[in-house]
Amino acid sequence: ETGVTQTPRHLVMGMTNKKSLKCEQHLGHNAMYWYKQSAKKPLELMFVYNFKEQTENNSVPSRFSPECPNSSHLFLHLHTLQPEDSALYLCASSQDSSWSSGANVLTFGAGSRLTVL
Amino acid sequence: QQPVQSPQAVILREGEDAVINCSSSKALYSVHWYRQKHGEAPVFLMILLKGGEQKGHDKISASFNEKKQQSSLYLTASQLSYSGTYFCGTEYSGGSNYKLTFGKGTLLTVNP
Numbered sequence: 221e222t223g224v225t226q227t228p229r230h231l232v233m234g235m236t237n238k239k240s241l242k243c244e245q246h247l248g249h250n251a252m253y254w255y256k257q258s259a260k261k262p263l264e265l266m267f268v269y270n271f272k273e274q275t276e277n278n279s280v281p282s283r284f285s286p287e288c289p290n291s292s293h294l295f296l297h298l299h300t301l302q303p304e305d306s307a308l309y310l311c312a313s314s315q316d317s318s319w320s321s322g323a324n325v326l327t328f329g330a331g332s333r334l335t336v337l
Numbered sequence: 338q339q340p341v342q343s344p345q346a347v348i349l350r351e352g353e354d355a356v357i358n359c360s361s362s363k364a365l366y367s368v369h370w371y372r373q374k375h376g377e378a379p380v381f382l383m384i385l386l387k388g389g390e391q392k393g394h395d396k397i398s399a400s401f402n403e404k405k406q407q408s409s410l411y412l413t414a415s416q417l418s419y420s421g422t423y424f425c426g427t428e429y430s431g432g433s434n435y436k437l438t439f440g441k442g443t444l445l446t447v448n449p
Contacts, residue, residue, distance in 0.1 A: 260441070328380070
């Protein structure tokens with residue numbers, strides 16, 4: 221497979237459930253990201269990992285817990301979510317996350333559509 | 338601080354032109370443009386880094402003004418395949434961490 225792959229594509233969960241979203245990239249990139257996309261809102265950056273180290277946590281509630289075991293894999297662990305957390309969660313990767321020409325161009329996955337009941 | 342995109346939506350007939358604007362209240366380090374088709378991943382179109390820069394591919398081009406506070410995306414002789422939501426993402430000068438902030442998007446619909 222090539223590009224950025226996200227699983228599952230659709231997920232329905234109750235507020236007391238625990239689930240995880242998975243992201244895998246086959247591009248040899250060193251930076252990975254989680255974005256939240258809600259209707260009529262801009263893409264919201266949640267977390268950034270660069271060379272497996274978390275470099276950004278954009279004030280995300282602790283019910284979202286990221287994990288980056290290596291530069292190719294990124295997880296988002298979900299527990300005790302709220303209905304307002306229902307959204308499309310997009311994973312992305314880039315060469316790295318530094319300030320240089322073209323190095324942080326994002327390649328997105330198709331997203332995981334989450335519905336919290 | 339998120340950039341402001343305009344218009345929010347535009348409907349075209351095939352072959353017509355469109356301009357999408359992305360504005361910031363302060364100078365930017367770079368502007369990225371992405372397109373997302375319904376149910377698909379956003380796809381990178383181009384990045385602009387220098388004031389006064391213009392860049393293009395086929396019939397889609399973009400500019401970055403001298404003050405680096407506004408970028409415009411130009412779609413010329415639109416095709417049905419151009420339909421989708423266009424996002425600009427902006428980076429600000431200064432700060433040690435990467436933070437690409439996106440606008441709300443512009444929904445472009447091209448009809449036959």
